[in-house]
Amino acid sequence: MAAWICVTCGVQQRDAPEPPAVCPICADERQYVGWGGQRWTTMTELAGDHQVVVREEEPGLFGVGMEPAFAIGQRALLVCTPHGNVLWDCTSLIDDAARARITELGGIAAICMSHPHFYGVNVEFADAFDARILIPRADEAWIQRPTSRIELFDEEAEPVPGLALARIGGHFDGAAVLHWPAGSQGRGALLTGDTITVVQDREWVSFMWSYPNHIPLDEATVLEIARRAERFTFDRVYGGWWGRVVVQDGAAAVRRSADRYVARLRGERP
Numbered sequence: 375m376a377a378w379i380c381v382t383c384g385v386q387q388r389d390a391p392e393p394p395a396v397c398p399i400c401a402d403e404r405q406y407v408g409w410g411g412q413r414w415t416t417m418t419e420l421a422g423d424h425q426v427v428v429r430e431e432e433p434g435l436f437g438v439g440m441e442p443a444f445a446i447g448q449r450a451l452l453v454c455t456p457h458g459n460v461l462w463d464c465t466s467l468i469d470d471a472a473r474a475r476i477t478e479l480g481g482i483a484a485i486c487m488s489h490p491h492f493y494g495v496n497v498e499f500a501d502a503f504d505a506r507i508l509i510p511r512a513d514e515a516w517i518q519r520p521t522s523r524i525e526l527f528d529e530e531a532e533p534v535p536g537l538a539l540a541r542i543g544g545h546f547d548g549a550a551v552l553h554w555p556a557g558s559q560g561r562g563a564l565l566t567g568d569t570i571t572v573v574q575d576r577e578w579v580s581f582m583w584s585y586p587n588h589i590p591l592d593e594a595t596v597l598e599i600a601r602r603a604e605r606f607t608f609d610r611v612y613g614g615w616w617g618r619v620v621v622q623d624g625a626a627a628v629r630r631s632a633d634r635y636v637a638r639l640r641g642e643r644p
């Protein structure tokens with residue numbers, strides 16, 4: 375038996391003697407099947423030529439990624455709080471060095487993810503640290519590796535006291551963000567993965583139904599995402615990849631990006 379990992383999205387499936395015929399995450403129009411066809415690997419195989427890197431992003435926040443990059447190439451974030459740590463998003467590998475480093479940082483109390491493309495090997499991380507996994511009920515059908523550790527939530531949850539996990543929708547019905555009020559020296563940080571994506575011009579963000587296939591969202595949904603984000607106070611926005619960070623004035627960046635997006639949908643140009 376092995377818990378197969380899709381090579382294109384990096385999401386782990388339930389234990390099975392043979393890998394599934396297709397990865398449901400990649401068969402969806404928001405992702406894609408690798409050009410060479412569906413391919414699978416395992417965490418043991420990945421550990422042979424990849425390693426986990428843990429790097430400080432700012433005091434109390436650590437990026438957790440893989441080198442070389444694998445699948446979608448995202449990096450997760452470990453938010454350290456006096457009430458326990460939360461792993462935001464996930465990648466496809468946990469190794470001994472990462473286990474030791476994360477233990478040193480206080481372990482993981484809860485794991486939550488922006489959306490199903492970043493589910494990675496969340497069950498492996500949860501098992502390693504005896505952590506809860508929080509998944510929005512709206513995305514229940516996207517759970518690829520079921521476990522009794524999963525707790526479903528509707529609109530908002532508190533993974534540990536002081537952090538707010540909120541369903542924002544858009545990219546997925548359950549697409550979520552994590553609000554860390556202590557981030558950015560107390561000015562607040564919003565961890566968004568791909569729910570609100572930080573683009574190359576890091577003073578802006580964007581919102582998509584599909585990023586790899588460039589399928590946009592509609593006006594009402596984009597405005598609703600911005601509206602739901604606005605109830606939080608934040609200065610910094612952490613997207614899903616190394617360096618994809620709106621360093622300051624993040625709340626204004628989300629608002630002006632939503633307004634620009636809607637203007638283009640209406641055919642208005644600068």
Ligand SMILES: [Zn+2]
Pocket residue numbers: 380381382383384385397398399400401
């Ligand atoms: Zn996949």
